[in-house]
Amino acid sequence: MTAYVHIESVGMTFKTKRGPFVALRDIDLSVTKGEFIALIGHSGCGKSTLLNLVAGLIDATTGVMLCAGREIAGPGPERAVVFQNHSLLPWLSCFDNVHLAVERVFGGAESRADLKRRTHEALALVGLAHAEHKMPHEVSGGMKQRVGIARALAVQPKVLLLDEPFGALDALTRARLQDELMKIVQGAGSTVLMVTHDVDEAVLLADRIVMMTNGPAATIGEVLKIELPRPRDRVELNGNAQYHHYRTAVLEFLYRRQAHVEQAA
Amino acid sequence: MPATLAAVASMSELTNPPVPHVQAANAAQAGEEETRESADRAVAYLAAELRRERVRAALLAIVPPILGIALFVAIWGVVSMSAPQLPSPAKTWTSALQVFSDPFYRKGPNDQGIGWNVLMSLSRVGIGFGLAALVGIPLGFVLGRFAFANAMASPIISLLRPVSPLAWLPIGLMVFKAANPAAIWVIFISSIWPMVINTAVGVQRVPQDYLNVARVLNLSEWKVMTRILFPAVLPYMLTGVRLAIGVAWLVIVAAEMLTGGVGIGFWVWDEWNNLNVEHIIIAIFVVGIVGLLLEQLLLLVARRFNYT
Numbered sequence: 001m002t003a004y005v006h007i008e009s010v011g012m013t014f015k016t017k018r019g020p021f022v023a024l025r026d027i028d029l030s031v032t033k034g035e036f037i038a039l040i041g042h043s044g045c046g047k048s049t050l051l052n053l054v055a056g057l058i059d060a061t062t063g064v065m066l067c068a069g070r071e072i073a074g075p076g077p078e079r080a081v082v083f084q085n086h087s088l089l090p091w092l093s094c095f096d097n098v099h100l101a102v103e104r105v106f107g108g109a110e111s112r113a114d115l116k117r118r119t120h121e122a123l124a125l126v127g128l129a130h131a132e133h134k135m136p137h138e139v140s141g142g143m144k145q146r147v148g149i150a151r152a153l154a155v156q157p158k159v160l161l162l163d164e165p166f167g168a169l170d171a172l173t174r175a176r177l178q179d180e181l182m183k184i185v186q187g188a189g190s191t192v193l194m195v196t197h198d199v200d201e202a203v204l205l206a207d208r209i210v211m212m213t214n215g216p217a218a219t220i221g222e223v224l225k226i227e228l229p230r231p232r233d234r235v236e237l238n239g240n241a242q243y244h245h246y247r248t249a250v251l252e253f254l255y256r257r258q259a260h261v262e263q264a265a
Numbered sequence: 266m267p268a269t270l271a272a273v274a275s276m277s278e279l280t281n282p283p284v285p286h287v288q289a290a291n292a293a294q295a296g297e298e299e300t301r302e303s304a305d306r307a308v309a310y311l312a313a314e315l316r317r318e319r320v321r322a323a324l325l326a327i328v329p330p331i332l333g334i335a336l337f338v339a340i341w342g343v344v345s346m347s348a349p350q351l352p353s354p355a356k357t358w359t360s361a362l363q364v365f366s367d368p369f370y371r372k373g374p375n376d377q378g379i380g381w382n383v384l385m386s387l388s389r390v391g392i393g394f395g396l397a398a399l400v401g402i403p404l405g406f407v408l409g410r411f412a413f414a415n416a417m418a419s420p421i422i423s424l425l426r427p428v429s430p431l432a433w434l435p436i437g438l439m440v441f442k443a444a445n446p447a448a449i450w451v452i453f454i455s456s457i458w459p460m461v462i463n464t465a466v467g468v469q470r471v472p473q474d475y476l477n478v479a480r481v482l483n484l485s486e487w488k489v490m491t492r493i494l495f496p497a498v499l500p501y502m503l504t505g506v507r508l509a510i511g512v513a514w515l516v517i518v519a520a521e522m523l524t525g526g527v528g529i530g531f532w533v534w535d536e537w538n539n540l541n542v543e544h545i546i547i548a549i550f551v552v553g554i555v556g557l558l559l560e561q562l563l564l565l566v567a568r569r570f571n572y573t
């Protein structure tokens with residue numbers, strides 16, 4: 001198995017008015033193709049910073065990052081991001097939001113009709129074919145987040161980066177979107193990096209859970225391999241001893257060994 | 266059997282009270298007339314209540330402004346009784362009817378109807394303001410996008426912005442050697458600042474999330490401009506435009522008083538020279554109403570581009 005996303009001794013230091021702030025240090029992580037990685041940790045542990053580094057939105061202070069054998073230098077659509085707050089452009093309809101991405105990536109090679117077809121397909125994949133001509137403010141929070149996912153998937157990224165995509169949603173909508181995401185990712189064989197602070201979400205979705213220590217100067221504390229068979233069903237898993245074992249392991253890490261988050265923050 | 270049916274009927278009545286067709290379905294079995302009547306009564310009562318509520322809201326919207334205007338006119342009337350040089354509301358009204366009976370007459374260069382005066386003023390404001398928008402909005406984009414340019418321009422803007430618009434008039438007269446372009450120049454210089462500043466602030470406040478979307482997609486500069494920057498800045502820009510129009514309309518009266526020619530400001534000055542105070546009061550109302558209309562028009566446009 002070769003690494004598809006390769007992160008080697010990466011560190012991130014921000015310059016602030018009160019001097020340098022070390023957010024991340026010594027991050028080493030290799031992700032194989034088609035793997036689903038969940039990054040979990042308390043707030044302020046730099047998990048979103050790590051995701052932004054892979055996205056190329058910020059540049060690492062030290063270390064090397066590769067994606068599909070090429071160095072990550074700046075953002076690009078092959079590493080599509082689903083932002084926490086959906087980040088849809090409010091003046092474009094759901095369709096146009098996705099189309100903007102599709103047009104950028106496939107516009108050079110494909111006809112207008114093909115671009116439209118791709119956009120339709122992406123929206124249909126997240127179950128929004130009926131609402132594609134609505135404006136973002138006309139649809140619910142869950143639907144907005146699904147448009148965000150459609151926008152990311154529509155460009156057929158090498159890596160899908162999810163930054164707490166369901167954090168702002170109610171529990172029922174979140175569960176439904178998690179199930180949908182699981183199906184979509186499995187169908188497409190996507191490589192996924194997902195930031196979350198939800199233990200259940202991490203265990204349910206991930207192949208490996210990367211647990212981060214508290215910031216500042218956070219790093220990877222532990223990596224837990226989740227060997228639950230797929231497709232996974234949240235109701236069945238509830239009676240699965242292995243599932244509870246994984247859950248306990250993550251909870252133990254977060255609340256026993258990395259408990260003092262207030263002090264650190 | 267009938268007892269259970271009645272129980273079911275009363276149960277459903279409890280759970281969904283005044284929906285007429287549910288009641289109608291039940292009515293087939295139990296006390297037909299009564300149920301339907303009570304349902305009709307409930308519907309009629311609700312409809313009447315709704316109507317009363319609407320009338321109340323409408324009255325609350327209309328009555329206070331009317332009372333306010335009435336009080337204003339009353340105070341004006343009382344003051345005019347004790348100060349005979351101030352025309353009374355009634356006298357002003359008759360005079361206004363006369364003025365507006367023929368708003369577009371022309372009896373020479375300095376004696377034209379009020380319609381022409383207002384239109385001339387509006388056209389000066391339009392030209393001056395339009396030129397200011399042409400210069401100010403792109404300038405605002407540049408200042409908002411490039412911190413260096415902003416740092417260069419901000420001392421000059423801070424220095425020039427608080428200067429009274431009329432202080433620019435002599436410079437206009439000197440450069441253009443004519444009254445009309447000088448008046449337009451004053452409008453230009455006084456209405457450009459709100460547009461520059463608001464556009465620049467709007468560009469600076471484009472949410473980072475939107476720019477991140479652009480960066481992740483590697484959008485071209487043109488797409489960033491047309492699909493992200495321009496729509497995101499538009500509400501700020503329109504606020505600037507609205508403020509600028511307000512300032513321009515404020516300034517035009519003063520500018521025209523000084524430059525002369527046809528225009529509402531000159532009209533006020535001319536009527537002062539004729540000691541026709543009624544016309545001055547009419548002009549004040551006309552200026553106010555036109556300003557109000559301009560403001561409302563731009564608010565309407567702004568609402569169209571409010572995305573939330």
